[in-house]
Amino acid sequence: MKVMIWGTGKYCDMLMMEALWKDGIEITGFCESKRRGGENYKKEYRGTLLNVYSLEDLNDSLYDVIFLAHSYYEDVDTLAEQYKIEKDKIIIPYTTGKEKSKLEVINRVVNYIGNAEEVVSLLSLEPHMGDIMLPSGHDILDYSLLYDRELVKEEGYYFLKGDYARVRTLELCIKEIRRKNLQGAVAEVGVFDGSFAQVLAHYFPEKELYLYDTFEGFPECDSKNEIENRSVSVTLDKILKNVNLEKVKKRIGNYGKCHYRVGYFPGTVEKSDKEEKYCLVSLDADLYAPMYAGLEFFYPRLEEGGYIFVHEYNGNFLLEGEVLSFSGVKKALNDFESNYGHVCYVPISDRNGSLIITK
Ligand SMILES: C[S@@+](CC[C@H](N)C(=O)[O-])C[C@H]1O[C@@H](n2cnc3c(N)ncnc32)[C@H](O)[C@@H]1O
Structure with a gap:
């Protein structure tokens, strides 16, 4: 059409x-x-x-x-x-x-x-991720930004579908990348069902997009360590298992030039990935080991002016009555800074407490 x-x-x-x-x-x-x-x-x-x-x-x-x-x-x-x-x-x-x-x-x-x-x-204007709540008296600074997103007044709250802060911040960073005409590829470590990768692919159809995941949940060795170090609760082995690579591929569709790296990151990094520079990276693997490895791999390859989104840095949420937080993520960045020196970043107020690194 x-x-x-x-x-x-x-x-x-x-x-x-x-x-x-x-x-x-x-x-x-x-x-x-x-x-x-x-x-x-x-x-x-x-x-x-x-x-x-x-x-x-x-x-x-x-x-x-x-x-x-x-x-x-x-x-x-x-x-x-x-x-x-x-x-x-x-x-x-x-x-x-x-x-x-x-x-x-x-x-x-x-x-x-x-x-x-x-x-x-x-149109698929449905937001991509979960829901957030805005107090009803909230001054929505730029209503035009919300356009067709469903605002339903419910018990004194406007119920806004989608992790608005995460997606909108991503959109603004992408605008900056485009404005500066940054070269370099895009990547995500921790893809799960592809909901965020789909957004990346949608906005950068002309760029190489590297997608790393086991596509079968958290690797046992890392989640065992993480539980022993008490940086997450035991719920880990129950979640994010239910994923199917073919469905992820279908969801992301023909947008973007996707390279699926299936298996344990960083073991799945290929020679071509090492030769790239990156303008945008989403690190969303939740655990210490892959997040630290992600910083080690991508930070030196980040274009000046590019961004690394670190998900779960300040994350804390309730899952089946348990508070689930991923303190390994914070430790990964702290250790990375201790070993390699100061990194510039800003924490943002999206649902899972992301932090954005730039150079
Ligand atoms: C929270 S999910 C990612 C969610 C996704 N980015 C989104 O926004 O929809 C975390 C993912 O990290 C993956 N993961 C964690 N450690 C990994 C590793 N070492 N290698 C590959 N994948 C890993 C898990 O399989 C899981 O799918």
Whole structure:
């Protein structure tokens, strides 16, 4: 399906960041009612420069649907009539801020396209990870950031699906990486079911993406050590076993140039991985040994201006009534600093207490 994006400004950038386009969707270009950049104006979409058309230049061969990516909703009908664009080909994929529920948005969209399932399947705006709670009086600084994420008022709390802080911080770091045009590959140690790797792959389809995991849960030797050192509770051997590499591959799909390194990290590091520099790394293996090995391997290979996300640094959560924390992660970074010197980092307030290292 050919998709044209109407708008090239802030909303457009949001849409580019937010939407996980499914396979079979081809973004054919951008359009504007008034083309600001002149006839040869082009806009980058995931590493490729695409034409920015004016509405009057559009013809049926260029699109099957047009996604609205600006906020001048009131003018859409008039412009569609003026430029003979079929209104039912125009999709407004996010809230205008006035709707009370996602259903209302979908209903409005359905009025345009006439098929709710198609609309919903085009977009996967569902957040990727768990839920977070915001107090209802919370000043959501930039509501526009939340767009189509489900905000349901529940017992005095807005229930916001997704680890908003983690994903949004990642998005902002990615913007910086793009702004600085950083080279280098992307990697994750500790992939589990691929929910975070999927986001990495989505944002960096042009980069090599190295994914390290046993894909069968924590290695016994490390989890035994960890339990003996009391840096985690015994729950370890019960969790994260239920994972299937084929399903992970399917979930990540054809985004990104993925290299699956299956088995015990760092034993699975290949020669080509050693020759890379990295602009973004997610270290999410929870235990001391792989986290220390991850720092040792990736920190020297981190591009200046790049980021290493260290998950669980301040993590602490309840699992089946037990407090589960991964103090081995903090120890890994402390030991790394003792052995190799000072590292620059910022802890963030996402659900599992990530910390972000930069150079
Ligand atoms: C918390 S999960 C990763 C979650 C994932 N990053 C996400 O955000 O959805 C931790 C993973 O680390 C993996 N892991 C831990 N130690 C490892 C090692 N030494 N080698 C390979 N994988 C390891 C486990 O198999 C598990 O899947």
